[in-house]
Amino acid sequence: MGKKGPEESIAQPGESVSPSIVEPLTHHGCKRLPQVDREIRDAIALEDTALIERTKQRDKIASPSLSPEAIVYFIRRGSKNGDRQITNLLFIELFERCVQFFRGQFRGFDEETRQELQQSVLVAVTEDLLASDDRGDFAQVRFWPYLKTQTIDACRKAFRDADSTESLDAPYPGGVESEGRRELDRLRDKKLSPEELAVLSQELERLPPKLRKVFVMRHALGFAIGSDDPNADDPKDPTLARHFNVSGRMIRNWLTQADDLLASVREI
Amino acid sequence: MKAKEELMTLGDVFNEFVAQHDRPTREALVAWIGRYPQYERELIEFVAVWAEQEMLPPARELSTEDEKRVVNRAMSHVQNVIYSQSENRKGSGAKATQFATLIDEGKNVGFSARELAKACDLDLALLTKLNNRQIDPQSIPPSVAARFAQVLKRPVELIAAFFLRAPQTISGRSFLARGKPEATARQKFSDAIRSSSLAPEDKALWLRETAKIDGE
Numbered sequence: 001m002g003k004k005g006p007e008e009s010i011a012q013p014g015e016s017v018s019p020s021i022v023e024p025l026t027h028h029g030c031k032r033l034p035q036v037d038r039e040i041r042d043a044i045a046l047e048d049t050a051l052i053e054r055t056k057q058r059d060k061i062a063s064p065s066l067s068p069e070a071i072v073y074f075i076r077r078g079s080k081n082g083d084r085q086i087t088n089l090l091f092i093e094l095f096e097r098c099v100q101f102f103r104g105q106f107r108g109f110d111e112e113t114r115q116e117l118q119q120s121v122l123v124a125v126t127e128d129l130l131a132s133d134d135r136g137d138f139a140q141v142r143f144w145p146y147l148k149t150q151t152i153d154a155c156r157k158a159f160r161d162a163d164s165t166e167s168l169d170a171p172y173p174g175g176v177e178s179e180g181r182r183e184l185d186r187l188r189d190k191k192l193s194p195e196e197l198a199v200l201s202q203e204l205e206r207l208p209p210k211l212r213k214v215f216v217m218r219h220a221l222g223f224a225i226g227s228d229d230p231n232a233d234d235p236k237d238p239t240l241a242r243h244f245n246v247s248g249r250m251i252r253n254w255l256t257q258a259d260d261l262l263a264s265v266r267e268i
Numbered sequence: 269m270k271a272k273e274e275l276m277t278l279g280d281v282f283n284e285f286v287a288q289h290d291r292p293t294r295e296a297l298v299a300w301i302g303r304y305p306q307y308e309r310e311l312i313e314f315v316a317v318w319a320e321q322e323m324l325p326p327a328r329e330l331s332t333e334d335e336k337r338v339v340n341r342a343m344s345h346v347q348n349v350i351y352s353q354s355e356n357r358k359g360s361g362a363k364a365t366q367f368a369t370l371i372d373e374g375k376n377v378g379f380s381a382r383e384l385a386k387a388c389d390l391d392l393a394l395l396t397k398l399n400n401r402q403i404d405p406q407s408i409p410p411s412v413a414a415r416f417a418q419v420l421k422r423p424v425e426l427i428a429a430f431f432l433r434a435p436q437t438i439s440g441r442s443f444l445a446r447g448k449p450e451a452t453a454r455q456k457f458s459d460a461i462r463s464s465s466l467a468p469e470d471k472a473l474w475l476r477e478t479a480k481i482d483g484e
Contacts, residue, residue, distance in 0.1 A: 028280055084350055091346050092339065099335045104326035114327055115334060122342035130349050138283045145287040153282060156317040201325050216320045217312075221294045238301065243312050 022073070027137035032069065036140065039070040048086045055093040068097055068143035072136065075129050091129075095122055098147060105151050108205055108212070109158065117158060121150045159209050192219040203262045214240060214251065215258040225251045278307055282314055292318040367430050370399045373420045388415040389474075391465045397455065398431070404454040405431040409477040412457070458482055 022040050025031060032040070042064060043054055051074060057065040066074075071094050078087035099118065106114040125147070128136035139146045192200070197220055204212055217223040217240055226233045226241025226248045233242045240251045276284075281304050289296050292315040301308045330338070367373060374384035385395040397403050398412070408431055417424035435454060458478035461471055 028276065079350065079353075082354070087350065088343065088346065092343060095339045095342050099330075099338055102338075103329045105321070107321050107324035107327045109327065111328070111330070115330060115338060118330075118338045119341055122338065123345050126342065126346050126349055130346070130353065132353075135277075135279070138280070142283075142287050146283055149279070149282045149286045152286070152314060152318045152321060153279075155321060156313050159317060160313065197323055201323055204320075205324055212320060213316050216323060217316050220319045220323055221292065221297070221315065223294065236298075236302070238298070238308070238312060243309070 023077075025134065025137040025140060027134040030134075030137040030141050032073075032140055033142075036067055036069040036073075039064070039066055040073050043070065043074070048083075048089075051086070052089050052093070055090065068094060069140045072129055072139045072143060076136070076140075079130055091126070094125075098122060098125070101144070101147055102151070106155060108209070109155075113158065117151075117154045121147070121154050124150050124154070159213065200262065207258055207261055211254060211258040211261065214244070214254045215262075217243075218251075218255060225255075276304065278310055281307055281311070285311070285314070286318075291322060292316075367422065367426050370395065370416060370420070370427075370430070373422065377420055379419070384419065387419045388412070389466075389470060394460055394464050394466075397460055400436040401431060401433055402435055402454055403431070403457050403460055407457040407478065407481055409457065409474075409481060411477060456482065 021044060022032075022037060043051055043066060046054065051066075054064060055066045055071055057063055059065070071090055075087055075090045075094065078084075078090060098121070102118050102121075106117045109117065125139070128139060130136075204215070207215065218225070223243070224237070224239045226239025228241075228247040228249055230239065230241040230245055230247065233239045235242075239248075241248045244251065281300070285296070285300055294315075297311060297315045300311055304311065371381045371384065374381065379387060381395060382392055385392050388395070390398070398408075405428075410428075413424050413427040413431065416422075416427045420427070456478075458475060458481075461474045461478065464471065466474070
């Protein structure tokens with residue numbers, strides 16, 4: 001441990017190092033934030049033990065610490081230099097921060113699936129950071145949005161897989177008349193306010209994924225239902241009918257199913 | 269040159285979208301679909317899932333042990349990737365330096381000896397001499413190595429290094445020899461061209477190149 005790359009051996013801790021020493025990012029104009037660049041230059045000549053110590057430092061005011069973007073830089077440097085030990089230690093540090101970020105995420109999945117999804121995100125992060133090309137550069141620009149993207153995308157793929165086995169096309173028997181149903185009927189054709197959506201939050205979890213998606217797209221994002229011939233809808237204005245490639249009538253049927261299920265949940 | 273929008277991968281577009289918007293909205297989605305119509309379906313799905321994740325109640329946290337397990341499993345994936353990368357590096361390093369003969373390498377990319385000679389603007393006799401390193405490497409124009417490199421899809425340095433190796437002994441005739449077989453003296457490339465079966469205009473082209481090397 002402790003060996004530096006040849007281009008960095010002249011720098012001393014705390015010394016200002018020429019910015020050209022920090023390898024620039026090449027992916028689609030990715031550029032590190034000045035703060036990250038500073039952190040890297042300040043830590044570039046540290047011995048490995050000091051570098052690890054700095055990554056563990058959580059109190060940013062008391063002493064210098066390393067952002068995840070800077071950790072990613074040093075992971076890539078370690079990997080490039082074939083320094084397994086430092087690469088591993090830095091990965092552990094990064095992953096420990098990632099699992100903290102994951103707390104409360106992957107909503108709507110059971111515990112086992114949540115673990116699997118966390119796992120799959122960390123695998124994707126590993127592949128990006130150790131890639132021989134520059135695909136992981138964005139992680140050195142904005143790590144948390146990068147991780148959030150990975151998290152949402154993992155959910156998207158998991159829901160997509162669930163969608164492929166879930167059919168909503170069976171004839172729907174029709175809803176039961178109830179107080180909860182009447183309340184939802186009043187809300188059916190408009191975008192719900194954040195407060196109204198917050199009230200529905202717990203119930204939404206009980207909806208089958210596809211129904212939930214239609215409900216959210218309609219009421220949280222305000223998608224129009226669309227016409228009975230989805231191809232007739234304006235391509236510049238995405239509608240639910242066009243997106244799901246079904247008639248507007250079918251979308252209304254799905255929304256009715258969702259309303260009924262939500263109403264019945266409320267009455268339990 | 270391709271526009272930035274065309275070069276952006278789906279992952280790039282998602283990253284930028286999340287970085288630029290605190291929360292998912294239909295207005296932002298429509299704007300981004302306008303910029304990246306090729307990803308319309310994926311963008312809609314992504315934004316829908318994001319909105320859904322914002323709406324649903326927070327998931328119950330994993331236990332500390334489960335979180336540790338997630339990190340440990342991810343670390344074992346890190347080990348696998350690092351290991352396979354180092355193996356690949358070793359493998360590709362070995363592959364890059366391994367080079368049997370021009371004719372064998374030609375076979376690897378689907379050329380017979382005659383086809384390889386033709387592809388490099390040589391005749392079979394010239395190819396055989398080069399293959400057996402019977403040509404003085406100092407007399408070979410750089411364009412010869414470049415042609416082989418292009419046809420054989422190998423680095424030009426590797427071809428040049430091949431020419432520098434010791435001449436191959438003519439083992440097929442060694443049973444007639446009284447002593448240990450020795451390589452014959454190396455011929456100049458220009459001489460080999462002159463004695464080849466190439467068309468006069470092809471010979472002239474080569475000799476123009478060798479003239480610079482031979483100082484003629």
